[in-house]
Amino acid sequence: MLSASLLFLGLLQLAVSKPLLSKRWEEFDVKHSWVEVPRGWELHGPAPEDYKFNMRIALKQDRFDDLVTSLYEVSDPSHHKYGQHLSKEEVEALVAPHPETVDLVDSWLTAHDIDLSSAQRENGGSWLTVVVSVDQASRMLNTTYNVYRHAQSDDYVVRAMSYSLPAVLHGHIGTVAPTTYFGTMRSMKATSRLQPQIKPIDSDVEVAHKLVGPGSLATVPSSCATTITPACLRALYNTSTYVPQATTKNSIGVAGYLDEFANRADLQTFFSRFRTDAVGGTFTTVRVQNGGDDQTDPGVEANLDIQYTEGITFPTPNIYYSTGGSPPFNPDSNTPTNTNEPYLDWLNFVLAQSSIPQTFTTSYGDDEQTVPFDYATQVCNLFAQLGARGASIMFSSGDDGVGAGNCQNNDGTRTVRFQPNFPASCPFVTTVGGTIRVAPEVAVSFSGGGFSNYFARPSYQSTAVSTFLTRLGSTNAGKFNTTGRAYPDVAAQGQGFQVVIGGRVSSVGGTSASSPTFAGVIALLNDFRISQGKSSLGFLNPVIYSTGVNGFNDITSGSNPGCGTNGFTASAGWDPVTGLGTPDFGKLQALIG
Ligand SMILES: *[C@@H]1O[C@H](CO)[C@@H](O)[C@H](O)[C@H]1NC(C)=O
Ligand SMILES: *[C@@H]1O[C@H](CO)[C@@H](O)[C@H](O)[C@H]1NC(C)=O
Ligand SMILES: *[C@@H]1O[C@H](CO)[C@@H](O)[C@H](O)[C@H]1NC(C)=O
Numbered sequence: 090m091l092s093a094s095l096l097f098l099g100l101l102q103l104a105v106s107k108p109l110l111s112k113r114w115e116e117f118d119v120k121h122s123w124v125e126v127p128r129g130w131e132l133h134g135p136a137p138e139d140y141k142f143n144m145r146i147a148l149k150q151d152r153f154d155d156l157v158t159s160l161y162e163v164s165d166p167s168h169h170k171y172g173q174h175l176s177k178e179e180v181e182a183l184v185a186p187h188p189e190t191v192d193l194v195d196s197w198l199t200a201h202d203i204d205l206s207s208a209q210r211e212n213g214g215s216w217l218t219v220v221v222s223v224d225q226a227s228r229m230l231n232t233t234y235n236v237y238r239h240a241q242s243d244d245y246v247v248r249a250m251s252y253s254l255p256a257v258l259h260g261h262i263g264t265v266a267p268t269t270y271f272g273t274m275r276s277m278k279a280t281s282r283l284q285p286q287i288k289p290i291d292s293d294v295e296v297a298h299k300l301v302g303p304g305s306l307a308t309v310p311s312s313c314a315t316t317i318t319p320a321c322l323r324a325l326y327n328t329s330t331y332v333p334q335a336t337t338k339n340s341i342g343v344a345g346y347l348d349e350f351a352n353r354a355d356l357q358t359f360f361s362r363f364r365t366d367a368v369g370g371t372f373t374t375v376r377v378q379n380g381g382d383d384q385t386d387p388g389v390e391a392n393l394d395i396q397y398t399e400g401i402t403f404p405t406p407n408i409y410y411s412t413g414g415s416p417p418f419n420p421d422s423n424t425p426t427n428t429n430e431p432y433l434d435w436l437n438f439v440l441a442q443s444s445i446p447q448t449f450t451t452s453y454g455d456d457e458q459t460v461p462f463d464y465a466t467q468v469c470n471l472f473a474q475l476g477a478r479g480a481s482i483m484f485s486s487g488d489d490g491v492g493a494g495n496c497q498n499n500d501g502t503r504t505v506r507f508q509p510n511f512p513a514s515c516p517f518v519t520t521v522g523g524t525i526r527v528a529p530e531v532a533v534s535f536s537g538g539g540f541s542n543y544f545a546r547p548s549y550q551s552t553a554v555s556t557f558l559t560r561l562g563s564t565n566a567g568k569f570n571t572t573g574r575a576y577p578d579v580a581a582q583g584q585g586f587q588v589v590i591g592g593r594v595s596s597v598g599g600t601s602a603s604s605p606t607f608a609g610v611i612a613l614l615n616d617f618r619i620s621q622g623k624s625s626l627g628f629l630n631p632v633i634y635s636t637g638v639n640g641f642n643d644i645t646s647g648s649n650p651g652c653g654t655n656g657f658t659a660s661a662g663w664d665p666v667t668g669l670g671t672p673d674f675g676k677l678q679a680l681i682g
Contacts, residue, residue: 114200114255117231120265121461122251124501127271128459129239136234136247138224145433146217147263147467148186148194156183160477160517164628166636166681172624174479177443181213184474190261197258201229211437212471223247230254230265237271246271263470264463266433272455281390281452281601282488287585289594292362293318309527316596317586318363319400325527325582326610328674333405335619340406341398341612342439342446343605346431346453349388350381351395351409352591359396359589364403372399372407378434380411390452393588393597394605398450401609405616408446410435432512436471440478447615447625449475450483450608452601454537456492457511458499462543469515469544476517476628481615483608485600486513486522486577487537490651491569491665507539507569507652513576514541519629520576521604522667523583524644530671531659532647533583537600538657538665541573549631550575553638553663565654578630580644580667581606610672617682632681633669640677641670 126132150156162170175183186194191214195205198219209218223234230252238245252268290312313321323329333339345351353371360367372395374382391409399407412435439445457465472482492508513520522536546554554575577600584598615625626632633640644667649656659666 110200113257114197116256117253118256118259119251119253120230120259121269121463123269123499125499126237126250128499129241130237130271131240133236133238133245136223136236138222140223140247141220142223142226142247142267143218144221144226145266146194146219147265148190148215148217149261149263150184150213150215150470151187151190152183152185153470156180156477157473159183160473160628161631163479164476164631166632172627174624174627175477177440177478180440180474180477183213184215185213186215186261193258193261197229197255201225212440212474216433216437230268232268239271263467264461266464269461270464272459281393281597281599283389284585284596284598287315287596287598289587289596290316290318291594293320293587311527314526315585317582317584317602319397320363321527322397322401322582322606322609325530326606326672326674327676328401328610328613331613331617331674333402333613333616335616336404336406339612339616339619339625340408340446341402341448341450341608342408342410343391343394343398344410344412344435344449344451345380345388345391345394346412346435348381348386349391350383350386350411351391352384352387354384355387355392355589355592356396356399358592359400362589362594363587364400367399367403370399370403372409374409374411377410377412377438378431380413382411387590389588389590389595389597390601392590393586393602394450394452396588397586397602397605398609398612401606402612402616405612410439412438432468433471436468436475440471440474445475445478445480447479447619448481448483448608448612450605451512452485452599452604454485454487454510454513457509457514457541457543460511465511465515465543468512469517472512472515473517479625479627481608481611481626481629482518483604483611484513484515484518484520485537485604486510486520488535488599488601489537490535490649491539491654491656492652496652505568505652507565509539509541509573509576510537511543513537514544514574516544516547516574516630517628519578519607519633520668521600521607522577522580523600523603524580524647524667524671525582525584529646530582530642530644532580532644532649532666533598534648534650535599536577536580536583536647536649536666538577538649540569540571540575540665542570544574546572546574547630549634550578550663553634553669557660557663557665560660561657565657568652568654575665577665577668578633579607579641579669580671581610582671607672610674610677613674614677614682617678621682626681637677637681638669640673640680642673643670
């Protein structure tokens, strides 16, 4: 009797503590899990159950394969649809989720008492944002949320070591954030650094005077071997006599993140020293997700980017995107915080505009293995959408050669392997490595390069990369994935850039300098095409590996050591240090302009 009533009480408790959920929401399969806390992070404590945050859910994009097919058609110079880029509406129609997916996910959310009326649906409905409490999210994903601290940056985030989805939802949901992706812009690597060992110069009047016009490569002054100014780059990459003509239609965007502000006064000082004809030129700041614009706090990365995109493309309109994140985790806050995942914020913001710049550059990245595969795939897919819209997307390749530190895998095995960078490894972006010196340029030793473990080698680079691999033979065998997407695609100077920061000139280096430089040249090519009544270049890789391949200065010496090895060596043709080489604007104009 006693035991029966205890049993009854027990059942009653079970019924009270668990909401009535249909069985299909309780049969979980793991979506992603880590075997160890991501490097650099430490467990701080449990996340408060009533802490609320924005949960982002990527729904399966019903016709994503068609989007990729379209992307390659409009980006392939031999296809009759070349240059016929898609509109925002056309892209959204292709990435929209199937109605069944929407219904199923909505009923799952409703079963967990989520208020759908306040849900935000972006990107053709394929990204859904809802407000959830830690308690709700833990039950939805059969996980435990904790607060983790990034020791170096003192950043706090609410994340999980693993998460699951009901088995029935696995085919309908690409990723859920925030869950297991720990990266924040504060913790990530901006790929630039000050180079105090390179003595800055105050002006380059002499260099500028030596610009004698097209074909002036041989006369690039020897000072450009140590200190880089716009005049050096315009001579080296053969843009110095080009005058932009499509400035009412063509523009270039710089994606900037948390706490990095491009300074207007510094740009004027920069122009007065290094590009006097551009004095008075300016840029537009677009603020995304409460991004700031503190003109008393110039950022090294932001100033480098905008001074060099503008130094090469003036008078082309330049747009600086200042993307905020949430303030750091605050357990006492009652306002739901953003997920603090700026790529998603920036991408969804830009994709929601009906008119976008034709060229973009971004100088951030992280080890690919620290970005969960499901998350990386969804972010990479968003870059494909930008390409289909007709934008060329440049990313720096990273500043650690084939890998930083001990290069151990984080899968529990601690195997030493080359560590590729993401988003550099995404096949839908154009990745830019670094060079130094002039006549000839050589690879800079930190130039990030390698092979993705997530993304297979796209066909546009299969010939170039297999030629390289055949020549490489067994060097570095077992250290990298021979079937992965290989990068960088191209290169540009990456050291000794003269940048004005807080009124003073400093030397700055990194593939962060290479990416805006290359992007600047592409923006001029886009200007040329648009002024001829043609489309923008859009997603570059299919065209640069084919008809554009002879428009590059092939870099054939230097290497990118790392992981206790000599890394790869630059050689004739494509290589994973400098890609196809550095741009020659005049030749590219003739080939793909
Ligand atoms: C939920 O996760 C726990 C471990 O945290 C596990 O023991 C349990 O089996 C999972 N539930 C289901 C239904 O998979
Ligand atoms: C530079 O561009 C011109 C055309 O504007 C071209 O003739 C020349 O070959 C290009 N390259 C060099 C290295 O001069
Ligand atoms: C190598 O890359 C492929 C994609 O091309 C991927 O499917 C595979 O898992 C990778 N292998 C390793 C060991 O990471």
